[in-house]
Amino acid sequence: MRRLRLIKGWKDLPQGDRGAAVAMGNFDGVHRGHQQVIALAAKAAGEQGCALGVITFDPHPRVYFRPEEPAFHLMKPDQQARALEALGVDILYVLPLTPELAQMTDREFARDVLHEGLGARHVAVGFDNSFGKGRTGSPETMRAYGEEMGFGVSVAEPVEDNEGEKFSSTHVREALRGGHPEVAAQILGRPFAIEGAVQRGRQLGRKLGFPTANVALGDYVIPRFGVYATRTRLPDGRDIPGVANIGINPTIEGVRAPLLEVWLFDFDEDLYDQVIETDLIAFLRPEAKFDGLETMTAQVMKDAKAARDLLMPDFG
Numbered sequence: 118m119r120r121l122r123l124i125k126g127w128k129d130l131p132q133g134d135r136g137a138a139v140a141m142g143n144f145d146g147v148h149r150g151h152q153q154v155i156a157l158a159a160k161a162a163g164e165q166g167c168a169l170g171v172i173t174f175d176p177h178p179r180v181y182f183r184p185e186e187p188a189f190h191l192m193k194p195d196q197q198a199r200a201l202e203a204l205g206v207d208i209l210y211v212l213p214l215t216p217e218l219a220q221m222t223d224r225e226f227a228r229d230v231l232h233e234g235l236g237a238r239h240v241a242v243g244f245d246n247s248f249g250k251g252r253t254g255s256p257e258t259m260r261a262y263g264e265e266m267g268f269g270v271s272v273a274e275p276v277e278d279n280e281g282e283k284f285s286s287t288h289v290r291e292a293l294r295g296g297h298p299e300v301a302a303q304i305l306g307r308p309f310a311i312e313g314a315v316q317r318g319r320q321l322g323r324k325l326g327f328p329t330a331n332v333a334l335g336d337y338v339i340p341r342f343g344v345y346a347t348r349t350r351l352p353d354g355r356d357i358p359g360v361a362n363i364g365i366n367p368t369i370e371g372v373r374a375p376l377l378e379v380w381l382f383d384f385d386e387d388l389y390d391q392v393i394e395t396d397l398i399a400f401l402r403p404e405a406k407f408d409g410l411e412t413m414t415a416q417v418m419k420d421a422k423a424a425r426d427l428l429m430p431d432f433g
Contacts, residue, residue, distance in 0.1 A: 223249025
């Protein structure tokens with residue numbers, strides 16, 4: 118089984134880690150537009166008989182330059198690595214976004230990082246890619262540097278939906294914040310998924326008849342608060358349908374940070390501290406405050422039936 122190699126930095130790399138055809142970008146979400154950029158790098162890698170690489174930055178430039186912005190990530194690093202590996206990527210170059218890198222002109226970046234550091238044979242970028250201090254580098258300047266320094270350059274055209282809307286990470290975030298996970302899934306090419314370790318809660322759901330696995334949202338973009346039909350992957354690979362609430366559960370005092378609370382159907386095993394990954398399949402209703410636990414429980418049972426009917430129609 119192929120394994121993605123993760124390489125941090127661009128300096129003093131051994132020869133075996135250099136000379137790839139690379140796709141460059143942030144690739145948060147690895148959506149269908151990103152996949153187009155990677156496909157161009159893959160084509161060049163096949164033609165030149167070299168490894169296929171992807172370049173990303175840590176932290177994401179938005180975090181580095183605008184740290185006050187609210188959480189916006191569409192995936193964690195390990196989710197990104199798995200998505201890239203599934204596309205056939207051999208090497209993931211994670212470039213530490215330090216003051217040194219942030220201050221490089223576009224020419225210095227092309228020369229010091231791409232040409233001399235990584236020895237890139239080919240660089241694929243998106244139609245709207247920018248690089249270098251002040252974001253002065255563009256696909257056109259990248260082509261010019263490629264000609265000068267001896268690496269090929271290809272530029273991906275925008276990928277659009279049926280309405281002519283460009284596929285973008287921003288579009289995915291807007292869909293999730295609006296409670297439209299099916300739109301996000303169309304852009305991503307798969308459902309948006311929240312991954313994290315199951316936390317120990319107050320086990321109130323278990324006492325009320327619907328035990329939930331609770332996962333903190335952390336740096337993820339916060340989807341619209343509400344109830345979702347879900348599918349959850351367990352560490353052993355099982356895929357369990359369920360229903361989840363995302364929000365602060367206003368009926369219960371003391372919950373402040375937004376949580377994913379997922380009830381896995383027909384499942385009764387201890388998941389504490391295990392890492393699970395939950396796909397958001399459909400938005401069922403907004404989060405609500407109930408006048409008591411009995412009313413809340415009755416609504417949760419209705420939500421569960423709606424989720425079962427959607428996810429498991431043959432078992433209704």
